[in-house]
Amino acid sequence: MFQIAALSLALSPGFGGDPVGPKRYPPVYIPVEAPSGYLYQPTYDVRTAVRLPATQYAPKAGDVLLLSDTTPFWTTLYRLVFSGRPGHSALVVTMPDGKLGVLEAGFNDTIWTRLTPLDYRLAQFPGYIWVRQRHVPLTPDQDARLTAFAVSVENKRYAVGLFAAQITPLSPRGPIRTALAPGPRGPGHPVFCTQAVLEALVFAGVIERRTIRPAATYPQDLFYDRSRNPYIDRHPPLLDGWAPPAQWTPVVGWSIEGKDVPKPPLAWPGGEAHVVHPIGGGANQPPTPVVVGRVPGELREVALVEHRPQRLGLFDRPPLLSRRR
Numbered sequence: 001m002f003q004i005a006a007l008s009l010a011l012s013p014g015f016g017g018d019p020v021g022p023k024r025y026p027p028v029y030i031p032v033e034a035p036s037g038y039l040y041q042p043t044y045d046v047r048t049a050v051r052l053p054a055t056q057y058a059p060k061a062g063d064v065l066l067l068s069d070t071t072p073f074w075t076t077l078y079r080l081v082f083s084g085r086p087g088h089s090a091l092v093v094t095m096p097d098g099k100l101g102v103l104e105a106g107f108n109d110t111i112w113t114r115l116t117p118l119d120y121r122l123a124q125f126p127g128y129i130w131v132r133q134r135h136v137p138l139t140p141d142q143d144a145r146l147t148a149f150a151v152s153v154e155n156k157r158y159a160v161g162l163f164a165a166q167i168t169p170l171s172p173r174g175p176i177r178t179a180l181a182p183g184p185r186g187p188g189h190p191v192f193c194t195q196a197v198l199e200a201l202v203f204a205g206v207i208e209r210r211t212i213r214p215a216a217t218y219p220q221d222l223f224y225d226r227s228r229n230p231y232i233d234r235h236p237p238l239l240d241g242w243a244p245p246a247q248w249t250p251v252v253g254w255s256i257e258g259k260d261v262p263k264p265p266l267a268w269p270g271g272e273a274h275v276v277h278p279i280g281g282g283a284n285q286p287p288t289p290v291v292v293g294r295v296p297g298e299l300r301e302v303a304l305v306e307h308r309p310q311r312l313g314l315f316d317r318p319p320l321l322s323r324r325r
Helices: 002-010 072-080 118-124 140-153 160-167 193-203 219-224 230-234
Strands: 028-031 064-068 088-094 100-105 113-117 128-132 246-249 273-279 288-295
Touching: 028 118, 028 288, 064 219, 088 140, 088 193, 088 219, 100 118, 100 140, 100 193, 113 118, 113 140, 118 273, 128 219, 140 193, 193 219
Parallel strands: none
Antiparallel strands: 028 273, 064 088, 064 128, 088 100, 100 113, 128 246, 273 288
């Protein structure tokens, strides 16, 4: 069973192909006025909508990104472990050059952990993004340790075996097993997405390591501050230090998946924007996003909103297991 799960993951849609090619690193538009985009009003609701008023996103190290780009494969896999949207997570960190980046294990459905410039990743992600902003800025020491952790795992392989084990009896997630499961292991080990976020925050001293179970925590747990797992429901990692999730958008009034946002050479329907192309890369070294031009955009911005009816799937919101919230 374990071998079948691991093989299925390795052969899943998106896990093949060139990990640094144009499919993974396409050109994008980044708005000049707000390169980090905007956030709608925060709410514990995975259903997307234009929730006004919007505020310009002022990112800082320690912010947590929850991401959702559903496919039949990932939907089925998460249902097997009694979870649902959102199915991915990442962490905002300070890169060695001083700019903000995104630490992300499983970048764009690859088996690699990447450190990507924040403005590029926000504009490039093909699904929906929610941001949980850190209430209190990190101390200089915490910020430096977060960077050190990100550098230590950058361009390392994704923890395919540990992730695949989630649907086997070897999983660390269970009513009894999670309390007894190992805690954070520190840098130098393969990680999957949520594990990378929590391991980095523990290493930086931002969250208490005693109750954290990185290998048993899913993105949905970080979104809702609730969990189907009783142990994690009693010890939500982000409850006290982060704001509720706020849907991200590149332009106020838009609410569509990233894959539907026009990219070069298509016309840009928003305001003035930079044209960004990834340059270089190779031999598992990702390309560097570079500004190569500028477009004026439309005189009257076009509102892009998905009008398909939305519903919550059976596993898209965990039940309320306790009365503390």
